Amino acid sequence: MLGAVAMTVSLRRCFYLSAMVFFLSTLMAMVIIIKLSPLESVKCQQQKLITTPTIEWSNANTVSSNSLINNQQDVIDFDKNKLQNKISRLSWKMRNRVLPLFGKNNNDTLIDINYNIHIFYYAWYRSMSYDGVWKHWNHQYLPNWKKNDKRIFPEGTHRPPADIGANYYPALGCYSSLDPMVIDTHMRQLREAGVGVLVVSWIPPNSPDNTDIAMPDLLDTAHRYNLKIAPHIEPYPGRNPINLIEHIRYLFGRYSSHPALHRARRNNDGPELPVIYLYDSYVFPEAAWFELLSERGNLTLRGTEIDGIYMGLLVDSQHRSHIKKSNFDGFYTYFATNGFSYGSTWKNWKDLNKFAIKNGLIFTPAVGPGYIDTQVRAWNYENTRHRRHGKYYESSWKNAIDSGAKIITITSFNEWHEGTQIEPAKSASTKDFTYLDYEPEGPNTYLNLTKWWIQQFTNYNN
Template sequence: MLGSVTSTISLRKCFYLSVMVFVLSTLMAMVIIIKLSPLESVRCQSRGGTTPSIEWSSTSPGANININNRRIDNDSQSENTNNETAKETNDDNNIYHKKMRNNSNNLLNRMSKLSWKMRSKMKPLLMQNNTKQLDINYNIHIFYYPWYRSLSYDGEWRHWNHNYLPNWKKNDKRVFPDGSHRPPADIGANYYPSLGCYSSNDPQVIDRHMWQLREAGVGVLVVSWMPPTAPDSTDSLMADLLDAAHRYNLKIAPHIEPYPGRNPINLMEHISYLFNRYASHPALHRAARNNNGPLLPVVYIYDSYRFPSSAWWELLSERGNLTLRGSEIDAVYIGLLVESSHRSHIKKSRFDGFYTYFAVNDFSYGSTWKNWKDLNKFATQNGLLFVPCLGPGYIDTQVRPWNAENTRHRRHGQYYETAWRSAMSSGANIIAITSFNEWHEGTQIEPAKSVSNKDFTYLDYEPEGPDFYLNLTKWWVQQFTEKFNFL
């Protein structure tokens, strides 16, 4: 009885808070429509004391936008200075309009903060039933990167000390930083991990990550992999990752990264090596190519479109001269779709499915949310798996300082929520999250903390807290599971 009363009260609170947020959002929309002031706030963050909140535009992160404080008296300066009455009138008008704009700005800022405050109070209510452990959903995949190394654990830094990458736009004459970052104070990321600059080799870190993903209900880690001979290879960690995943009843699918000299022939040789070592492990993720087919390992192949479809056909078609179908390295092979034309490439290559990877809406055809329904329809018509990939946001300006135009601000979870809704409405029954810990590109849902050095202040998840995106993921996994009635 007490439980039902508590549930009723919680639902009632949730309803009232939802109504209040709706009313506030409507009021804000009305204010915007009548053009009191442009609302560009994408991050509300307090650093303590009296530090003002910073408003960033979507095209120039870090720029303080306040167009309503520009002086608007250029015309009055050209008036006859001897006409004191006209000057005073113009000055009065300027002061009046400036005051009105400032008042409008203040009103919008207060409404924005109040809206986020109400939303932050409502979210725990929406997620309060998630205190119980979710059943794992193996149709939720997440990209995982085990390439980090620390000086204290490994004797060297890797990836935390990432280089600034050269600008791919050769006609861009702007000057940007170069060289490499110097951890632990300065890292190649716009956010800073709660665990600090950890080593992916550390068993405690691995165990912590597996526990976090298990709590969120995510079933499959798509683990970045390259063969032992490749630079930055992660093969030495696969056994430990598989063992740790198995302890939490999670699964692992390899994500074949590009590496020097990769081609379809040696790629199959390297996958043969991978299967010979790990195919018997119970944590290796398997799925059926069709309803009546056997369970086969699942393999993601990044940049698959760089090889011609004719080369893939020889390997993935049952009629190919080098076919691997029915062999010991037969698998569910999932290629990357970036451009619209890649649909034909995927089909002609005889891939079993395709994924979109990028967490940047509108960056590519595949990553654009509005295209996912059509892509799912294409996949269904051709007997393919479609895996839309969503993320909480994107920012990589600590690695690609010239790439601000592709930043996608998180907006306190709104971006992530919209991506989830788009993926679920597409009809796809497998969803991948980009990513758990790709810190360089700011797509991680791994907990982050507030950190700053003398030159840079790292982004964080405040005011919702370091675990916000894990909790939000858990909530959406539950919605996805209920919608598709997964058991």
């Protein structure tokens, strides 16, 4: 009897103590949220950069909403880090409510286009209803690149429209990249977000994944929305410096006169030249690139009708030397996986920008909302970067702005295979698989966040 009474008193004291801590922590959260509210930071435009400390959300610990009062030990172990994580979530939700949201008849929220924001865009999707064939939505499972991994993983190809090679499901369904209505929708969404340049994955004619077929409609539609397009030359079969020259000549001959082709100046007083991104540029030796990109090269493009702003891909730290000796005009990092490579690691971006400034190069770090590719690389869980309801994306933006870079790329608009897309997604499932989505914030979450961060970047650089 006495034991039962003692237990009741002890439980009651724990309950009161837990309730008191919960009440005080909630009160503290409300005070801090009010002080740190983005409504206040938007008013104080003289503070050019968000002063929140850099946080690598890929390594951050999450805290459930009721973890503060689970038991007496939680109360004892309660510390500032848990409170800060909870405050951060609450603050983000409050801030998200006041973002300039897209909606029907919401044209008054349009912002100026920023041509220093480039986004990677993929035009390789085909649908049975529009093209009579599936492409990319039926992506195959790729073999494990870890030869010592003996685990068994799925093989074969996906079977759309229910089963697709992606961890998220597009709000537009399994569309065709050639469908004019899809192209128009994409361009409108990017225009409303304030993105200026689409870096369009380009594979030449007569190649298995030819995307050149989409370029005329992409350029025409982009022009209607005052957007620009820069080709992103992929490593198509047999690519080498010699046939690359011919394909660049093809690109320039066909599209250089189009007003939507993105151009930039190498020097302040120099001519405007087309901007070309070159994926996996490091697979060619620097001596080969030197022949093309140096004024002293035997096959130089400089000063010719196919001169341009050529951007190489930097993955490893030694690629800095490769970029410089190859005579590229600049470099980009592409991958949306913090810590996956030297170039994609946020903490390295300040040093990379300093290297670029010192050597007269353009540096474009790549921000991204997250990464997951286990529907095409089932064995690649370790490189997953969870979105954390937008926090990962926001952290990458903060680090990119803080690096001092004048141009920022976004990976990606619609690379669905690797889960880096900001294109709207919707809830979907099969009997064997449930797709990820953007709930509870909604399908336009990452377009809205992109718009908000472009405004911050624009304000910071004005």
